[in-house]
Amino acid sequence: MKEKIINPFIMLLPAIFTLTLVALGLxxxxLIQLTGPLAILKIFLPIARIANVISGIGFVVCLVVLxxxxxxxxxxxxxxxxxYLHDNLKVHARVSDYKNDRQPLSSVEREYNSCVFNSYIFLEEKTLTVVVTVPRGGEAQEILKKRxxxxxxxxxxxxxxYSFDGEFEQVGGFMILQGSRN
Known part of the structure; x- marks a missing residue:
C-alpha cells in the first residue's frame, strides 16, 4: 500500500526537470545577451549550462525508468x-449575488484546496487507486470527510x-480507496 503512495512521485520528476530545463535555458x-556589459554574470553562465545539462539528463533518466x-x-x-478528482473535490470561489464579484476563499478552504491538488488517481490495468491528502486542520478535515x-x-x-470494496481508508496522512478491475 505504501509503495502506491510514494511511487507516483516519479511522475512529477520529468515535469520538474522540464521546468528547470526551460527556466535555466531562458x-x-x-545571460548571453547581458554578458557584454555585465562581466560578473559570465561566471554564472557555465553554472547555468551545467545545470541545464543535468536537468536534461534527469528528464531522460526519469522517462527511461518509467x-x-x-x-x-x-x-x-x-x-x-x-x-476530474481535483475538479470534483476543490472548493470553488463563491460569487456575490449583488455585485457579481468573487469572494475570496477562507484560510481553511485554501488549506483544503492545497491538499486536494496534492491528491491523485493512479489507474493501472488491474487496479485503480485514489489517494487524497488529508489536511492538518480540523475544519478542513471535516470538509474533506463530507466531500x-x-x-x-x-x-x-x-x-x-472497477469494483470498490469499502470506504476510504486512512493510511498516514492519506485517505486511500482501491478498486479492482471486474
Whole structure:
C-alpha cells in the first residue's frame, strides 16, 4: 500500500526537470545577451549550462525508468481522472449575488484546496487507486470527510468496470480507496 503512495512521485520528476530545463535555458539566453556589459554574470553562465545539462539528463533518466517499469502508460492514463478528482473535490470561489464579484476563499478552504491538488488517481490495468491528502486542520478535515462520501458515490458509475470494496481508508496522512478491475 505504501509503495502506491510514494511511487507516483516519479511522475512529477520529468515535469520538474522540464521546468528547470526551460527556466535555466531562458536564464542562459538572457545571460548571453547581458554578458557584454555585465562581466560578473559570465561566471554564472557555465553554472547555468551545467545545470541545464543535468536537468536534461534527469528528464531522460526519469522517462527511461518509467518505460522500463512499464508505468508510463498508466501515468498517462491517470492524468484525466486526476483532473476530474481535483475538479470534483476543490472548493470553488463563491460569487456575490449583488455585485457579481468573487469572494475570496477562507484560510481553511485554501488549506483544503492545497491538499486536494496534492491528491491523485493512479489507474493501472488491474487496479485503480485514489489517494487524497488529508489536511492538518480540523475544519478542513471535516470538509474533506463530507466531500469523500460524495466522491465515492461519483466514482462508482464513472469507473463502472472497477469494483470498490469499502470506504476510504486512512493510511498516514492519506485517505486511500482501491478498486479492482471486474
Amino acid at each position: 536564464i542562459w539566453l538572457f 518505460l522500463v517499469k512499464g508505468n508510463l502508460k498508466a501515468y498517462i492514463r491517470s492524468i484525466t481522472p486526476t483532473i 469523500l462520501v460524495t466522491l465515492r458515490k461519483d466514482l462508482v458509475p464513472r469507473f463502472s468496470n
